[in-house]
């Protein structure tokens with residue numbers, strides 16, 4: 001039997017290091033509510049990202065929802081891309097927004113700012129572009145349009161941890177940018193995420209929204225629970241110092257694929273110039289569509305047959 005090859009595997013900390021943190025958390029009996037570990041992780045992330053207004057959250061999806069909320073986009077029309085993970089759109093729908101889909105750039109696979117003009121109406125309130133696969137959107141083009149039209153920009157930067165664009169963290173672009181620290185991402189806290197913003201006011205608002213809208217006994221606004229717990233923050237502190245190595249290892253493997261994969265018919269998205277990539281993914285584009293479609297179709301048909309044979313209606317026992 002040969003060894004299985006995994007498409008993705010979560011990075012795990014040194015067991016003794018993580019256990020020591022857990023023992024300390026247990027004896028402190030402070031398990032959540034933005035305790036020492038969450039505060040320390042938040043400070044370390046602010047320093048390493050160079051973003052003073054950065055908050056950790058329970059996951060990337062809630063981070064996106066808090067950002068949409070703080071950007072005052074609830075219930076409004078937001079231009080976005082369909083080419084993303086489902087959470088980009090589900091966050092919009094959960095906030096009662098109407099997503100308006102723009103096309104993507106054929107080369108970078110990110111929202112094409114040239115299409116924004118045609119989609120814009122008087123109802124448009126914001127833009128939610130996605131730095132897909134960690135590639136950088138045309139942040140200059142999007143910012144120019146957003147500024148001229150008076151639109152708020154919330155980037156779904158879930159996949160970008162470690163990406164630097166023009167000497168700044170990719171998370172520092174836009175009015176808000178959100179990141180995911182899910183176990184499958186380059187850096188993670190098992191479940192977790194964060195929001196970056198630019199102003200003290202937005203920072204305070206996000207802090208309130210993250211913790212039910214109250215501070216002590218004073219209730220200020222309608223909030224939700226999006227706090228990162230202490231055991232999750234401890235995971236982040238164990239893994240943060242390994243991110244650079246992780247990215248360097250991914251880069252090496254990615255270069256190996258570049259050298260080994262047959263170039264014919266396989267295209268890679270063009271990374272934006274000025275981007276230091278995190279090698280989170282290795283996306284490929286099939287040039288030969290009929291062949292690629294046939295291949296996908298046959299896999300799909302096979303898996304449907306297998307599913308049909310195994311599927312049973314689910315009943316609670």
Ligand SMILES: *Cc1c(COP(=O)(O)O)cnc(C)c1O
Nearest residue numbers: 059060061085087158180181182
């Ligand atoms: C991972 C991901 C999310 C969701 O993040 P969670 O932390 O899993 O909630 C949202 N958008 C994109 C593009 C992602 O890759």
